[in-house]
Structure formats: C-alpha cells, structure tokens
Amino acid sequence: MDWWSRLVGGTSAPGLKPPQRHSPASDPQARLSRFKRAFNHVLEICNRPRQPDHEQPLLDQLKKALDRLAALLRDESRASIPHLCLQYAAVSQIYTVVSRAAIVSQYEPIIYSATAVFAALIDSEEEDFLCSAPFARSLMRMVTKVVTSGTVLLSIETETAILELLFTVSAKIRLQPEILAVWFRSSARSDLEDVFVRENRNFVGITQREDFPLCYIMIDRVHNDGRIGDFARTGLLYIFEATGRSVALQEWVISSDLPTLMASGLGALYSQLSRELSILHPDATLPAVLAMSDYSTIHPRATAESAFLEKHQAHMATFLSYLAFWQDVLDHCRSADVKETLLDHFQILFLQQLLYPSILQSSDTDAGSSVAVLTYMRAMLEELQYPDLVHMMLTYLLAISADSETMPSAPATPVRPLMIPRSPTAQRRRQSLLLSTAPKNPDEALEPKFFNLTDLVLNSARSSNAQTTFATLRLISTMLTRHKRYVFGTLFMTRKQMAPSIGEARVLPEHSSDGQKLTASWPEDGTTRPKYSATSQTVGAVEVVAAKYAELAIALYSHEFPEDTYESVCEDTRYYVEAQTLQNTFSTSQDNDYTLYSHSLPTKDPLLQALMARLSSFLTNSLDVNLALTHTLITMASCVELRLDGWLALRTSTPSSNTRQRTPRPWEAYMTNDERAVSDALRTALQPPEWSADTAPVLYTILQNLMTQLDHVRSLVPNLNSLLASRQHMLQASSTPEDPLSEPPSHLSNRPFPASSHHNHKDEAQSHDPSESRTKSAHQNKATNNTAPSPPHSKRENTAGEPHARGHLPSIHNQANPIHQPPPPEDMSSTTDILMQPISFPSIATLTSSTSTSTSTSTSTSILPLPDGDTARSKEAQDSASLNHILTNIIVLQQFVLEIVAVVQVRAAVLGGEGEVRFS
Incomplete structure (x- = not known):
C-alpha cells in the first residue's frame, strides 16, 4: 500500500488543505x-x-x-x-x-x-x-x-541606445503633452533680442541648452547616418509638432538658436560638396552605350572631384537627407510662427548667403564649377516636394516678383492659416536676422534680378563644354517634370492663356496675347468643359504632322521598322500624359483657386533656340548630351500645359488652297442650317493644311537637315545599314539584367502622380539618369530578324475624322529598303580602323546642293575612302566625328523620332477633348 501511495501520490487527510507553494517568479x-x-x-x-x-x-x-x-x-x-x-x-x-x-x-x-x-x-x-x-x-x-x-x-551601439531612449521620451511627449513641463523649462529672456536689434549686433538666437537638453542633443545628431540619425530626426519632429500645443515651447523655439543651427547645418553640408565636379563616367563603370562612341573619361582639370566617388556620393546623400529632414519638420510643425521662422532662416541663411552666391560665382571656364552647381540644383529640386520650400527657392532664384505675370499661385498648403499675424517674438527674430545679414554697403548687394538661375541655364545651354550642357539639360528636364509651373515665363518665355479645365468652368479671355479672337465650344450634355480654343490644331493638321514625322522615322529605320517598340512607346507616353491630367484634376479639386494655363512657346525663345542649335549638330554631339537633349525635348513635347504650335507642330491650321471642289451628296439637301454648318466645319477641320518651308515646325526642319547629313554619311559608307544593324545588335546584347545600361526610357522615369503628402520618394528622385535614358527602349528594336513586319505603306481611310489609334503610324507611302545583314567576320584591326575614321560634315547648304547632283559610283560593301586632308580641313567643314560615334548617335536619333511620332498621336488621342484638337 505504501508503494502504491508513493507511485500515484499521497492524499491529504479529509478537511486539510494542501500547502500552497508560490514560485519566486509569481510571488x-x-x-x-x-x-x-x-x-x-x-x-x-x-x-x-x-x-x-x-x-x-x-x-x-x-x-x-x-x-x-x-x-x-x-x-x-x-x-x-x-x-x-x-x-x-x-x-x-x-x-x-x-x-x-x-x-x-x-x-x-x-x-x-x-x-x-x-x-x-x-x-x-x-x-x-x-x-x-x-x-x-x-x-x-x-x-x-x-x-x-x-x-x-x-561606441555606435551605446550611442544608438541613448538616442533610442531619448526618442522614446519625445514620443511620450507627443502622446502626452502634459508631461512637456517636466522635460522643458523656459528661461529665455525676450528682452535680449531688443538689445541685439537696437545695437545692430549679430544675433543668431539665444542658446539655452539647460532649458531643453533633450532637443539640443538630438539636433546635434540629425545629420548622422543609420539608426542614430533616424532616432534624432524623428524625435525632433515630435518636438516641433508639440510647438502647436505649447505657447511657451513655441516662443522658446523662435527665440532660441535652433533655427540658426538647422539652417547653418544645411549650409555646412552644402559647403562640404566639391566646388568643381566631374560627371564623367570612370573606365571601370563606363556604360556600353557610351563606350561605343567618342566618349572621353579624362577630365581636363585634375582638381575636379568625380561624382562617382564614394566620398562624394556619401556627402551628397547626407546633404539630401538633411534637406528631407527640413521638409519633414515643416510638415510636422503645428505652429505658424515657428514655421515662418524656419522658412526665414532657410531663405536668408541658406538661399541668399550660400546657394545664390554659388550660382553667381559659377563659371564654365574653370572646368567644373557650373557643372557642380547645376548638378546640385537638380538634386535639390528632385528632393524638394514641400510647397513652401519649392515656392521660396524657385521664386527667389528665378527672380520672380510677386506682381509678375509669371508668378505661380501660392502653395497649396499655406504657411499661416486664416492669416493670423505674427507674434512679437517672431517679428523681432526676423528683424534681427535681416540686420545680421545685411551688407555693410547696400550698393554692393547682389540680387537675382541682375543674374539668376535663368541666366545660368541659358548660358550653360550654349556652352561648348559637353559636361556643362549635359548638367543643364538634366536640370531643365527635372524642372519641367516636377516644378513646371515655375518654368513658364522664366526659362521659357512663353505666352499663357486660360486652358480648359477639368471639373469646373473657366472663363476664357476674349483675346489671346497676340490679339487673336478666342472661341470655345461647350458640349450640350450639361458639362462645363470648353472643347477647344482658337489655338487648337485641326484634325487634318494633326494628321499631317504625324505623317510627316512618321516619314522621317521610317526613313531612319530603312532596314526594318520596329512595330513592337513603337506600340510600347505609345503605351508609355499615354500613361505619362494621362498621369499629368490626373495631377491637374487633383490640384483643381484640392485648391479652388488653382488655374490651369495653356502656354505657347514662340520659336524665337532663347532657350528653345539653344536646344535647336544643339540638335542641329546631333550626329557629332557627345552621346550623353544627345541622350539628355532628346530626354528634354520629349519632356517638353509631353507636357500637357505646353502647346506644340510652331516648334513641333504647324504654326497655323489653315486648310490647303489646293483642295478640290467636292460634289454635294443628295442627302445633304435635307439637312437643316445648323446641321449643314456643323458638317461644313467638320469637313474643314478634316482638310489637311498647307505644308511648306514657311509653315514647317522648327524641329521638323532640323530633323530634315539631319537626314541630309545622314545621306552624306551614306554616300561615304555604302554599307551603313549593315553597320547600323550590327550596332543595334551589339547594344541590345550589352543590355543584360546583370549589367543594365539605364533606367526606363525617356520622360517616363519621373511620372507626376497626385501625392497625398508633400514628400516624394527618394528612390525616385535619385535613380533617374538621363545620360543613359532611352537606350533600353532603343535596344528593344528587333534589328536582327530576317523578315521585316510590313510598315503601313498604303493610305487608310479615317472616316470618323479622329486621330489615328494608339500604336499605329499615320498613313504614308514608303519603299522600305532591303534588310542588310551584319557583315561577315573580318579582321578586327581593319574593322577598328574603319570605325575610327573621322567623318566631316560640310555646311547644310553645301550638303543640300550636292545631294541632288552627286551619285555613288561604287557598289562595294566596304567604306569608301574619306576626303583628303585638305578637303577635310576646308572652311565648310564644321564638325567631325568617328564613324563609330556617328553610328551610336543614329541609333539614339531613331528612337527619338519614334517618340516624337508617339507624342503627337497620343496627345491628340488623350487631350483631344481638352483643347488639343479642333473638330470644327
């Protein structure tokens, strides 16, 4: 029995409770x-x-x-x-x-x-x-x-633990504002500011670390990398958010030196960047598309820092992260006085005292100064999304006055709701800041109205330095994509008029800027959207423009036209254009005072003329310049607020005088007067306008000149088509997933979506590289196929009178040349010698006159001997480049003309009802 009890456990006597045993963890x-x-x-x-x-x-x-x-x-x-x-x-x-x-x-x-x-x-x-x-x-x-x-x-581990602890405290202050008094105790004396103002002394704010040491410790580490910087930046955001709930903290921040520390910290990080910058790719990372050209990786000035060095990239990332922190602070700040004080310091201490002088002192002759400034400006404008900062920076650097017609509307998020006046502390702080930064001699003060960012861009666009031009074109593309309302009237001297809006009625002016009468057709379904204005292109004009550019595209793709690539380009372009219309709809719905304008670009615009001059030497330009140039032009053509008349499309839509008299149809006798008027207007809109040298767009004329230069190359290189097919195959083979050449083609890498916050993603702002754009799309051409898809040779009736459908070229006549297969393998040394031979281009007048009279007398498949030295050095020879360089530039030109055709068709299809195309 005792054995059984020990086995199953003993039982206590009746009426007695077993003793309770508590484990140390539960006691x-x-x-x-x-x-x-x-x-x-x-x-x-x-x-x-x-x-x-x-x-x-x-x-x-x-x-x-x-x-x-x-x-x-x-x-x-x-x-x-x-x-x-x-x-x-x-x-x-x-x-x-x-x-x-x-x-x-x-x-x-x-x-x-x-x-x-x-x-x-x-x-x-x-x-x-x-x-x-x-x-x-x-x-x-x-x-x-x-x-x-x-x-x-x-150690980093210990400092991270300390900053995480302080971050936890600031997070608790955000959730429980009543505990702020425990961690913050103001002892600032506002009367000290009056002393600084009266004595005109350098006032940067009162330093009171004992009042709020938590804030100072974090602001000293906001520029750090890793978790330390993340904890410091986020903790400070919570503190600035608390300024809207504590008047004492608000007054303390305004009178303290925190705004000065933030602005000077941003300036210190900007000053850390190199003044002379080289954006040339090093040999180790040179993209294949640049290697197949006359691209030089040697910078003429040894002191210029390479943009591809890890040191420079680290400094750039730190500066941009601190700039993003500025945006976050302004977004989280709930005090209007604190926000305006921060903006004052940003403008006076950073823009006026540091950024503008760097623009003013930049030069194209010191081999890198202008390149650096333009590159840094582009990086900042890609990072900046907060409306107040963007508005302040661009209106100051572009010298846009408040009463100017080019002054954009105020930011969507006003700095001070309900126009509450500034507090006395904020007013004294601004006054002391202005006094501390005022020059001793007012006559020596330099302002953007004398030389601004527009002047720098225009001078750099005309520069003979390829790096300067490249950096300028990238900056123009960024401003057009992200901040285009500041571009019109500054970089581009456009004429604006009220554009048809989406969702609400807008009153069109009676006359345009050139005195032309404007009319609008309103639909009968009750909507309030004007159909077109007098500047709209007719359907016939759009058809003619698209057909003319399509002729150039098919002439460039003489061996095989890439139908699949063209459909892909049309789809991407449609996506980009529709995204802009959605963004305009979003802006209109968010701001009832937002006005959408349509801008007309005159052909005598200085910047447009600089771009066209650069395009005229396309075949001999540096390849990266051509990639950036075509990216900029496609971005301009795809901008829904910028009209194409004159520079890309026909200047007028006057019907041709050679139109044959039409025999009336029997059923037209039964039409009413209104129906007959509508029918006549539609028939007039469908008639193609006159196309002559006087009315042809500037862009088309230059492309025609490039085709003349290409004919000159064909006269010297009979097997040019074979070499182009081989080059296309090489570029396509070099663009592999393991070693990608570029980002998505053209303007599509920066799609403007309606954003719910003021901050865009950094990966989008830093990943786009126009120097390699469009090459990936160009490689999609199937240039090595043995059979060519039949391009549209015969005319197709368009009874509806609408633009052609997406993905199909307009109806044109073309006799496609036979496909030239790549040449058989030959001696590598001889092939290299052929590709390295220079080709000189006489003037356009000489080429045009000789095209009609000169004929090729050789049927050999090898390159013909080039002109002798005396001929090559003649006065008429303007530019020259190697055949290897010209081949790659022709590939880029093919893709560019293809995108032009796509833009013309897609704009007509997507924006036809928004004032782009006139049907009557």
Missing part, C-alpha cells in the same frame, strides 16, 4: 526581496573606495549588477500585479544612483547598462516615471555628461 514579495538585494549590491559597489590601480574588477562587477537590475525590471513588467519592484524603484529613486554611477565611472559598458535600466523603467509604464521631475533630471544629467562632454568615447 511579488519574493521578487521584491530579490530586487532589493540586487539594488543593495549596486549601492555597496558604488560606496566602495576607488582604487585607480585596481578599478577594472570593480567596474566589471558594477556592470554585471546593473545588468541584473535591468533584467529584474523587465521581468517585473511582464509579471502579474502588484509590481512591488517598480513601486520600490519609484519611491527609492534608484535612477539617481544609476545615473551617478554612469557619470562617475566614465566607463562605456556601465553607461550602456545604465541606459538599459532607464529604458526598462520607461517601458514599464507603471509608475509613470516620465512625469517625475527627479527622473527627468537624472536621465538628462547622465546623457549630457556622457554624450556632450567628449571625455568618453562611446
């Missing part, structure tokens, strides 16, 4: 006893006399004791109530001992363990330690002594 008293022993051990170690020669064992013991204390606190938070250990910690103020141990020891492991103890107390959320003033003083005393004193070299 509050046992936990408290264990915690007291651990804390007393910490006290015992701290009270031992210090022996400098044998202190290391004592420090190690103290670290282990603090780790034990932190572990017990975390276990206590997870245990069942009551939490006697946390109550004892609050009553005994154990954090004072922990803080003193970290400060006195100056030992990095002990500091890390003490930080863990504070973190465990804050995370417990039991006794609300954050509401305790002694706790706040102990924590900030420890952090200030070990972080800002500089006597202890902290």
